[in-house]
Amino acid sequence: MADGAGGAEPAGEPARGAPPPDPADQLRSAAYLRLLLLAAVVGAPISAAAYYFLHLVDAIQEWVYTDLPRALGFSGTPLWWPLPLLGIAGLLVGLMVRHLPGGGGHSPLAGFASGHTPHPADLPGILLAAITSLGLGAVLGPEAPLIALGGGLAVLAVRLSRRDVPDRALAVVASAGSFAAISALLGSPVLGAFLLMESAGLGGPILGLVLLPGLLASGIGALVFVGLNQLSGLGTAALELPGLPPFAHPDIAQFGWALVIGVLAAFLGSGIRRLGTVLSGYVERRIVLLTTAVGLGVAVLAMIYTAVTGHGVIDVLGSGEEDVGLLLQRSADYSVGALLLLVACKGLAYSLSLSAFRGGPVFPAIFIGAAGGVAMSHLPGLPMVAGVAMGIGAMSVVMLKLPLTSVMLATLLMFEDGLAVTPIVIVAVVVAHVVSARLGPRPPAPQRPPGDRGTTAAPAREQRPAT
Missing domain, CATH: 1.10.3080.10 (Clc chloride channel)
Structure with a gap:
């Protein structure tokens, strides 16, 4: 997600010293309606791209681990088969991380909260590193690359159409693109939206303004996933756990x-x-x-x-x-x-x-x-x-x-x-x-400025509430 998404506003930057804009007024504004329309327009193609990305990864993994061994005359997948594939995957990803712009995306250890909307030049490296890692068998999921690619593609589309979009509006559009990219991956667009919302630390009165375009893009994206399932015949591209036995209640x-x-x-x-x-x-x-x-x-x-x-x-x-x-x-x-x-x-x-x-x-x-x-x-x-x-x-x-x-x-x-x-x-x-x-490791203690000897807290009985 974009840095600063937690404070993103659909309007431009407020003047220095001016009171913050009223979320209710922004919700009624024509600019916000245009932002919702943009989120809906951007969400559909990004969701379609995410759908085919997921099926491409599955198809590559099926081909290299099942179809290719049989094509070469093996009755099944040989025990040694993963060695050359994952060795090649490691070599290629290492070269991508070192030489391609953006380093192939951020490390999965960083999770979601520390990510940022990638520059357009970073998108090919993120795509190639993700396809190579996931398609050849690395033990990782597709959600982080999809979030980065969805946000980056959304911002790229807006910048190609307009050059005067405020940074905070771009942050909201990037969030909508990320929502659309994982709209149905986890089985529910609401769950994908919730993941992005919680990882970004969104809150306060502005939450609804930032979240609404993403929810709209996510809902449209889920419809795109359903439609493509029916049209392409490729099957679902989302996590499913079918056939579970009934469960009455915990004890x-x-x-x-x-x-x-x-x-x-x-x-x-x-x-x-x-x-x-x-x-x-x-x-x-x-x-x-x-x-x-x-x-x-x-x-x-x-x-x-x-x-x-x-x-x-x-x-x-x-x-x-x-x-x-x-x-x-x-x-x-x-x-x-x-x-x-x-x-x-x-x-x-x-x-x-x-x-x-x-x-x-x-x-x-x-x-x-x-x-x-x-x-x-x-x-x-x-x-x-x-x-x-x-x-x-x-x-x-x-x-x-x-x-x-x-x-x-x-x-x-x-x-x-x-x-x-x-x-x-x-x-x-x-x-x-x-x-x-x-x-987990303890967070580092805050550093004192040079020359600061620190202060001794006053006893509890002497502390007064500020007036």
């Missing part, structure tokens, strides 16, 4: 499991993030060589999992967006040991990918949380639906630091079971959020 035992899952997710997710952060410091020093090494490391983890369990390498590789539903449908085919090894290998591959490749942090967290929930559902008193929902919510909040979005994500993905599991998901998310905050 006391499941509230106890919510505490356990929250704590376990906090340790697991914090470890994944900490390892990725440490490794990224080394990768940045020799980006091409070490990104290639990271790709080979991800491949080795997938090979270990397949050699031990007999399940396909694709369980470990990729975002898991298309595979989490299959995992739940075929959960009876996975032993507890296989699920635990899957969580371990996917988690380590996730850390490696976070340190070097380009993508988003959402979908691998969802997959790991779901796999962990399925594994724990073998324990007494924990149905699979409850375990999966709490695992998704808890892992998402540890990796994203967005508690409200994580609750909505876990509950909406459960479809009819969503309302029933909401109370225990909230408990798991809150516990995971608080514990992971305790496990």
